[in-house]
Amino acid sequence: MFRFAPSPTGDMHIGNLRVALFNFIVSSQKNEKFIIRIEDTDKVRNIEGKDREILEILALFDIKYQNVSYQSANIKFHRQLATQLLSDGNAFICFCSDELLDEKREEAKKQKKAYKYDGTCEGLSDRAVMENEESSFTVRIKKPLEDLTFFDKIKGSVSFGAKEIDSFVILRKDKTPTYNYACAVDDMLSNIGFVIRGEDHLSNTPKQEHIRKLFKYDEKMEFAHLPIILNIEGKKMSKRDDASSVKWLLEQGFLPQAITNYLILHGNKTPKKIFSLDEALDWFDIEKISKNPAKFDINQLRDLNNAHINLMDSLKLSTLIGYSSADIGELAKLYTEEASTINELKPKIDKVFRAKVSDDENVAKLRSVMSDTPYFEEFNEFKKYLMVNSGLKGKNFFQPLRFLLTGANSGPKLQDVYPLIKNYLTEIIK
Numbered sequence: 001m002f003r004f005a006p007s008p009t010g011d012m013h014i015g016n017l018r019v020a021l022f023n024f025i026v027s028s029q030k031n032e033k034f035i036i037r038i039e040d041t042d043k044v045r046n047i048e049g050k051d052r053e054i055l056e057i058l059a060l061f062d063i064k065y066q067n068v069s070y071q072s073a074n075i076k077f078h079r080q081l082a083t084q085l086l087s088d089g090n091a092f093i094c095f096c097s098d099e100l101l102d103e104k105r106e107e108a109k110k111q112k113k114a115y116k117y118d119g120t121c122e123g124l125s126d127r128a129v130m131e132n133e134e135s136s137f138t139v140r141i142k143k144p145l146e147d148l149t150f151f152d153k154i155k156g157s158v159s160f161g162a163k164e165i166d167s168f169v170i171l172r173k174d175k176t177p178t179y180n181y182a183c184a185v186d187d188m189l190s191n192i193g194f195v196i197r198g199e200d201h202l203s204n205t206p207k208q209e210h211i212r213k214l215f216k217y218d219e220k221m222e223f224a225h226l227p228i229i230l231n232i233e234g235k236k237m238s239k240r241d242d243a244s245s246v247k248w249l250l251e252q253g254f255l256p257q258a259i260t261n262y263l264i265l266h267g268n269k270t271p272k273k274i275f276s277l278d279e280a281l282d283w284f285d286i287e288k289i290s291k292n293p294a295k296f297d298i299n300q301l302r303d304l305n306n307a308h309i310n311l312m313d314s315l316k317l318s319t320l321i322g323y324s325s326a327d328i329g330e331l332a333k334l335y336t337e338e339a340s341t342i343n344e345l346k347p348k349i350d351k352v353f354r355a356k357v358s359d360d361e362n363v364a365k366l367r368s369v370m371s372d373t374p375y376f377e378e379f380n381e382f383k384k385y386l387m388v389n390s391g392l393k394g395k396n397f398f399q400p401l402r403f404l405l406t407g408a409n410s411g412p413k414l415q416d417v418y419p420l421i422k423n424y425l426t427e428i429i430k
């Protein structure tokens with residue numbers, strides 16, 4: 001079983017989309033189930049409606065799954081299992097106040113040491129716990145005694161020393177579970193056997209493995225931690241980089257097919273450059289993903305978008321730019337010589353259909369001839385007829401002709417444009 005576990009706390013990042021995509025691909029290749037788990041236990045950070053937005057994006061990208069669940073529905077299990085850890089002596093109750101912990105954190109910072117919980121409450125007697133029953137408390141899991149090693153399909157063998165992990169909180173004061181704990185428990189409950197996620201979670205894996213060990217869970221778990229996506233400056237792509245938001249890319253007129261193609265290609269070795277998700281299912285190999293982070297290249301995405309616009313069904317393309325004819329979709333494809341996104345194409349096609357205002361007398365002359373020109377199948381005959389009847393020649397003929405047919409002074413070859421607009425001439429020559 002595979003899972004994608006987004007937190008509904010912000011716009012979907014392209015890194016998250018890549019995680020969802022790879023989980024979908026690898027689960028399909030292995031013929032295993034793929035579920036979505038909305039990690040909504042951090043009530044302070046949740047944003048209303050983001051869960052729906054994430055599911056809409058998955059649908060738009062053709063990422064299919066078998067089930068959606070909300071982590072908050074499992075809180076009863078998180079609490080129950082924490083009780084089990086407590087009664088087995090694998091967890092303890094911690095009364096340390098936030099103020100005290102903050103002070104200790106500050107102190108560690110001053111000494112330039114990584115803060116680790118110092119075990120203050122670990123040795124409290126039952127009696128001391130009883131006497132403290134009025135105070136609020138957290139539940140901490142006991143730190144591991146042995147080093148933790150796991151194998152990652154991209155990074156190879158990864159080890160964390162026992163000392164790097166402290167007795168961390170699993171239930172907060174309000175008895176909601178922390179991320180690592182809820183995640184480890186839910187992965188066990190859903191029988192997840194392969195975790196694909198971003199490498200920002202690499203240091204969480206030993207904590208989650210430790211939790212599973214204390215529950216004596218011994219089902220095989222495989223891991224693939226994907227390198228982060230860098231911005232053009234070589235820094236982690238953050239919310240400040242517009243292109244990090246899937247919503248932003250879609251609003252700019254990038255096609256889901258092109259974004260998918262880009263995310264599969266990014267930091268990978270693929271047999272070809274331009275492909276569909278369906279094709280990638282045949283050859284995608286998660287182990288070929290580079291260990292090293294790669295920079296997000298919007299120009300490469302633009303080139304792929306251009307290619308996917310040309311591969312699209314013409315009627316569908318036409319709908320995307322606000323029309324409903326395959327001819328107009330074909331016309332839009334001609335304009336990919338000068339435009340690469342839907343947002344760039346639309347104004348070019350709108351110009352073709354907009355009223356052509358000009359005070360050029362040659363335009364006026366040609367317009368009057370055109371207004372009662374018979375229908376011509378062929379561009380050359382159409383052109384000849386207009387030349388003869390307007391008396392215009394060379395540039396004085398071609399510039400006004402282009403302007404009247406396309407609303408612009410430059411663009412694709414008119415002989416390619418004509419067959420696609422010949423049925424709409426009355427509308428166009430306004």
Ligand code: GLU
Pocket residue numbers: 004005006007039183196197198201
């Ligand atoms: N909710 C976490 C995130 O969005 C999930 C991490 C994981 O896949 O375990 O980053």
